[in-house]
Amino acid sequence: MPDQGGSRQNITFPSGGRQAHGYLARPPQGVGPGLVVVQEWWGLTPYLADVADRFAAEGFTALAPDLFGGATTHDSAEGARLKRELPVEQAVRDLGGAVDLLLGLDGVVGDAVGVVGFCMGGGFALLLAAAEGDRVAAAVPFYGLPPDPDFEYRGLTAHVLGHYGEEDQYIPMAAVDEAAIRIGEATDVRPEFHFYPAGHAFMNEENVLGTYDPLQAAIAWKRTMAFLWGHLG
Structure with a gap:
């Protein structure tokens, strides 16, 4: 069952003819590059909002869209169901609306944003970069790839930095290598992918899977x- 209490939302913005929701965190100085932070399949949890706050503390205007419409969970089966039932096109539209919002906000510098995503959100970070072209200058997927292994990445111009676990039971290293090849074949981008002696979700301090490192x-x-900072600063 979804967790009680729902997600951490503090902003509503237009997206694809409907209203989307999310969590916006501004940097202490009030000025900084825009950054889209994309959730795991747990939803826009307080932890994910804390991650956005952490990026804001580093100087970014961070926006975490709520792709599940308020639902959150800490149950893997429920998270898998929420992910499975999420229309990919709708999610990419909502993330594109987040880019629109960030680029229109006072205090957001530059004409492009970055995107960081975790697990499911890592795949969506790459999908968003491909959909938005030069409006996304930097994409950072953490242990995530697009749901379609044959995705062609056309339109992607962003610099790409990826983080993956050598012991990941969800995403094998061979799949990451294949994605790097496909990106190189379809674009001028040469992704920088790092492998860590860790499992899936090694960044998640909630340690739901027992793999936090x-x-x-x-x-x-x-x-x-x-x-x-090298590509947005």
């Missing part, structure tokens, strides 16, 4: 900050 998480976070 603070050391590897710290390394991936440091690489992510350098990458985002």
